[in-house]
Amino acid sequence: MAELARLGAIGSDDLESLHRDLLDPPPHDGRPHVGLNFVMTADGRVSYQGRAEIGTRTDRMLMFHLRSLAGAVMIGAGTLRVDPFAPAVKGRERQPMAVVVSRSCDLPLGNKFFAHPGVRLVATTERAAPEKVAAVRAAGATVEAFGEREVDLPALLRALKDRGVRFLLGEGGPTLAGELLALGLVDELFLTHATLVTAEPDARRLFEGALRPAGTVRVERVSLHESPDGERYERSRIRYG
Secondary structure, X not given: OOOOOOOOOOOOOOHHHOXXXXXXXXXXXXXXXXXXXXXXXXXXXXXXXXXXXOOOHHHHHHHHHHHHHOOEEEEEHHHHOOOOOXXXXXXXXXXXXXXXXXXXXXXXXXXXXXXXXXXXXXEEOOOOOHHHHHHHHHOOOEEEEOOOOOOOXXXXXXXXXXXXXXXXXEOOOHHHHHHHHHOOOOOEEEEEEOOOOOOOOOOOOOXXXXXXXXXXXXXEEEEEEEOOOOOEXXXXXXXXX
């Protein structure tokens, strides 16, 4: 008969003491160390009423802490269109770079992203309309093309490493996460298991999009913590092959 390991509380950790090894992350050839941070409902969805606001205040505190360890924080344009995005870190002199991936460069110019106190980079394509590019630049962001029709994610990550980014934190959305996973560019997953059940049939899942990994992908748990209200915070390594 198979034996199962017993999981349970064996101690506690201060939230701000977690994951500090990411200040000196493992090296990779031509790119930063990449971690994805998501919160997922109890029925396996990462959006609720079209947005990613699912977790509790503790989940948001953990998100802010992860941002404090990152050289850059990246999201896709779809996430920017529904959520404010300004990954500022209180008390940090050099703010993490804020990166938005958008093939069209058609972005909501009133989003908090354009007021982020750090570097703001929009990674787009050569096919983006010149007037959209001009509008984003006028709003205060740097715009660079990585690819003709689709954003070349390996090229973008190389550029981020060249700019000194050692740890890149991805915060959505599921399509961008799916592309990164399919290309073998995700090293770690920080997943909050919320207690919320939504039963929304069209809510989004963790990894979406047309691309699929070439081989098997598995997660290897590094740590698991739980808040008093039952929300769980899991850190896992991604293993390919």
